[in-house]
Amino acid sequence: NAQVKGSVSEAKEMEPKSNVVLGGMITNVKKMSTRRGEAMARGQFEDLTGAIEVIFFPRTYKEYKSLIKPEKVVLLHGQINANGEENKVIADVLTPVDKKKTSSVYIQIRKSSLELITRLQLILRSYPGRSPVYLYFPGDKKLARTPEEFWLDLSTPVLVELRELIGADNIKVKVDGEK
Numbered sequence: 001n002a003q004v005k006g007s008v009s010e011a012k013e014m015e016p017k018s019n020v021v022l023g024g025m026i027t028n029v030k031k032m033s034t035r036r037g038e039a040m041a042r043g044q045f046e047d048l049t050g051a052i053e054v055i056f057f058p059r060t061y062k063e064y065k066s067l068i069k070p071e072k073v074v075l076l077h078g079q080i081n082a083n084g085e086e087n088k089v090i091a092d093v094l095t096p097v098d099k100k101k102t103s104s105v106y107i108q109i110r111k112s113s114l115e116l117i118t119r120l121q122l123i124l125r126s127y128p129g130r131s132p133v134y135l136y137f138p139g140d141k142k143l144a145r146t147p148e149e150f151w152l153d154l155s156t157p158v159l160v161e162l163r164e165l166i167g168a169d170n171i172k173v174k175v176d177g178e179k
Contacts, residue, residue: 005019005020005021005022006020006021006022006160007022007047007048007049007050007157007160008022008024008045008046008047008049008050008051008052009049009050010049010160011052011080011087011089012050012052012086012087013087014080014087015080016080016081016082016087017079017080017081018079018080019077019078019079019080020076020077020078020079020080020089021075021076021077022045022047022052022075022076022078022089023047023073023074023075023076023097023154023155023156023157023159024045024046024047024048024073024074024076024155025045025046025047025071025072025073025074026043026044026045026054026067026068026069026070026071026072026074026076027043027044027045027046027051027070027071028043028044028070029041029042029043029068029069029070030042030043034058038058039058039061039062040055040056040057040058040061041055041056041061041068042054042055042056043056043068043070045076045089047156047157048156048157049157052087052088052089053086053088053089054076054078054088054089054090054091055081055088055089055090055091056068056091057090057091060091060092060093060094064091064093064094067094067096068094072096073096073097073155074094074095074096074097075094075095075097076089076091076094077091077092077093077094077095078090078091078092078093079092097154097155103131103154103173103174104131104132104133104134104173104174105131105132105133105134105152105154105159105162105171105172105173106134106136106171106172106173106174107120107133107134107135107136107162107166107170107171108136108137108138108166108169108170108171108172109135109136109137109166109170110138110139110170112137116165116166119165120162120165120166121150123158123161123162123165124146124150124151124152124158125149125150126158126161127152127153127156127158128149128151128152128153129151129152129153129154129155129156130151130153131151131152131153131154132145132146132151133145133146133150133151133152134146154173159171159173
């Protein structure tokens with residue numbers, strides 16, 4: 001299951017050839033042709049942190065044409081390219097963010113503190129959505145489902161923020177219905 005690795009603002013600072021998985025929306029797509037006459041496109045990709053140029057070369061364009069549309073919310077897998085200019089993303093794979101399938105988020109809290117819980121609540125409240133959130137306290141071997149006000153919208157950079165707060169190994173996303 002694909003997971004967001006980075007935000008647009010981070011992608012703009014990354015080294016060329018870095019791999020990224022960005023969650024967000026494609027905006028203004030411009031179709032073009034290569035010298036050999038093959039269809040390709042360039043466009044903008046936005047998340048809550050900003051916008052970055054994205055290039056869809058012919059292979060990717062052909063395979064994912066149905067997703068390369070303005071206002072389409074996708075996970076964009078690609079590689080950073082600079083060519084002495086601003087960073088761009090060379091798109092490799094696009095995954096639709098399926099609104100029908102929900103995922104549950106499991107957050108492991110090893111050392112609970114008031115500050116951590118407060119910051120966690122703030123992040124969870126900032127991205128309201130339909131994905132249930134479970135908190136696991138390994139010390140007490142307790143698993144608690146949070147109230148709906150803390151459920152998440154996973155098409156946002158919320159997972160990036162959660163990983164920064166408590167570490168990637170403490171965050172698990174399970175697509176409901178998958179083991």
